Amino acid sequence: xxxxxxxxxxxxxxxxxxxxxxxxxxxxxxxxxxxxxxxxxxxxxxxxxxxxxxxxxxxxxxxxxxxxxxxxxxxxxxxxxxxxxxxxxxxxxxxxxxxxxxxxxxxxxxxxxxxxxxxxxxxxxxxxxxxxxxxxxxxxxxxxxxxxxxxxxxxxxxxxxxxxxxxxxxxxxxxxxxxxxxxxxxxxxxxxxxxxxxxxxxxxxxxxxxxxxxxxxxxxxxxxxxxxxx
Numbered sequence: 001x002x003x004x005x006x007x008x009x010x011x012x013x014x015x016x017x018x019x020x021x022x023x024x025x026x027x028x029x030x031x032x033x034x035x036x037x038x039x040x041x042x043x044x045x046x047x048x049x050x051x052x053x054x055x056x057x058x059x060x061x062x063x064x065x066x067x068x069x070x071x072x073x074x075x076x077x078x079x080x081x082x083x084x085x086x087x088x089x090x091x092x093x094x095x096x097x098x099x100x101x102x103x104x105x106x107x108x109x110x111x112x113x114x115x116x117x118x119x120x121x122x123x124x125x126x127x128x129x130x131x132x133x134x135x136x137x138x139x140x141x142x143x144x145x146x147x148x149x150x151x152x153x154x155x156x157x158x159x160x161x162x163x164x165x166x167x168x169x170x171x172x173x174x175x176x177x178x179x180x181x182x183x184x185x186x187x188x189x190x191x192x193x194x195x196x197x198x199x200x201x202x203x204x205x206x207x208x209x210x211x212x213x214x215x216x217x218x219x220x221x222x223x224x225x226x227x228x229x230x
Contacts, residue, residue, distance in 0.1 A: 006053065015053045017043040022064045027106030031061060031113045058118065065114055065121040068107050069128055075100045077132070086140035087211050091202055094162055098198075101166045102190040108171060130155045137209075147210025158205065165201055169193045 006012045021043035025034045036057055040047045054060040079096035080089040101107055114122035133155035140146045173191040193201075 011052075014045060014049065017045060018050060018053060018060065019064055019067050021045075022060050023068070023104070023106045023110070026061065026064065026113070027109050030109070031057075031117045061110075061114075062118050062121045064110060065118070065125055068104065068110060069125045071104070072097065072100045072107060073129060073132065086136070086145040086209065087202075087206055089136065089140075090158070090205055090209075094165075094198070094201070097162050098166055098170050098193050101170045102192065105171055105190050108167060126159065130159060133159065145211070149209060154209065157208070161201065161205065165193060165197065169197055 006015050018039060021039050022034075025038050025042055029038070034057065036050055037047055039057075039060065040050050050060075054063070075096045076093040079092040083089040083092050111122065111125055114125065130152075134151045137146065137149075137151035137154050141148055141151060170190050170193060
């Protein structure tokens with residue numbers, strides 16, 4: 001019998017415990033060394049119960065990727081919902097992403113392993129994030145908040161910026177922490193992105209997007225002076 005969707009609230013809770021345990025196990029030991037017994041032990045659930053919800057280790061891995069994707073998109077969307085322009089939206093969204101990464105470092109290890117374990121899940125993860133990004137950038141361009149940059153190219157580039165900044169400063173921390181972690185940068189624990197790093201990143205992003213500006217003219221001594229106001 002194939003595993004199915006939970007039919008009760010208790011079943012939903014059991015499946016959630018298994019997903020949470022899988023996040024811990026895959027993050028700690030990686031896909032190859034993870035096992036169904038390790039996952040069920042971490043969840044405090046009998047191994048036989050696992051097969052009521054998942055057919056295999058690969059299935060729970062794929063569902064974990066989907067779950068992490070849903071939660072990080074939700075965190076970013078919620079943070080940027082109250083903003084009034086695209087740059088503020090980028091600022092709020094990146095802060096939410098870095099916080100989610102600090103709270104769930106498994107996001108990096110699981111997604112990177114998906115490249116080899118389940119390429120389809122990897123592609124779906126990035127595609128779902130970028131689709132919403134493209135729509136937001138297209139709307140911002142139409143409203144004159146950013147330049148006429150290609151929203152698809154910009155979305156993929158911005159996603160890459162967030163991923164690399166998060167890896168370097170959230171997962172790896174400072175140079176001393178990185179050296180102390182040895183060959184496993186995940187061992188140093190997570191940290192906040194330093195404020196100066198965040199502001200430099202935003203400066204780069206604002207320049208790349210060509211954040212909206214107005215051009216006004218004033219005549220001084222008979223000449224016209226163009227003044228760009230951010």
